[in-house]
Amino acid sequence: MSALEGGCACGAVRYRLKSGPMFVNCCHCSDCQRQVGSAFVINAMIETDRIEVLSGEIAPTTLPTDSGRPHDVHRCTACGTTLWSDYGRRRVMSFLRATTLDDRDALRPDAHIFTRSKLSWVVLPPDVPAFDIYYDMQALWPPESLARREALLGPGR
Numbered sequence: 001m002s003a004l005e006g007g008c009a010c011g012a013v014r015y016r017l018k019s020g021p022m023f024v025n026c027c028h029c030s031d032c033q034r035q036v037g038s039a040f041v042i043n044a045m046i047e048t049d050r051i052e053v054l055s056g057e058i059a060p061t062t063l064p065t066d067s068g069r070p071h072d073v074h075r076c077t078a079c080g081t082t083l084w085s086d087y088g089r090r091r092v093m094s095f096l097r098a099t100t101l102d103d104r105d106a107l108r109p110d111a112h113i114f115t116r117s118k119l120s121w122v123v124l125p126p127d128v129p130a131f132d133i134y135y136d137m138q139a140l141w142p143p144e145s146l147a148r149r150e151a152l153l154g155p156g157r
């Protein structure tokens with residue numbers, strides 16, 4: 001596949017994905033909306049070690065969550081652009097902000113989640129599954145992505 005490369009706004013951080021992601025969520029939850037100041041976030045779930053940082057410095061900031069589990073956003077230390085998140089501080093899995101890729105249209109959502117707080121004017125495509133809150137991962141993720149996730153986090157997590 002063609003190289004999936006991206007970076008921050010100031011250009012200090014550049015990264016390359018070693019493979020495509022496991023799955024891409026478009027999240028319409030109110031936390032995401034507030035954190036980015038926009039209608040939704042496109043998160044590409046990928047093994048952290050498949051993100052190769054080519055240049056720049058990245059540091060985590062911890063954001064508050066409803067669940068109480070830590071949410072670390074990893075940002076360029078020079079310009080503050082968020083590049084990916086680590087939900088629950090699992091470290092091995094990252095939620096890459098898909099529109100930090102040079103080709104912002106490269107990774108399209110496989111599912112829309114938390115549509116209960118979707119902004120009223122956002123119209124979702126009819127051919128992509130959408131959920132009030134979340135979905136049954138076993139039913140929705142392709143088998144090879146489930147296998148990658150299990151290899152990373154262990155069975156049933």
Ligand SMILES: [Zn+2]
Nearest residue numbers: 008010076079
């Ligand atoms: Zn930067």
Ligand SMILES: [Zn+2]
Nearest residue numbers: 027028029032
């Ligand atoms: Zn969200």
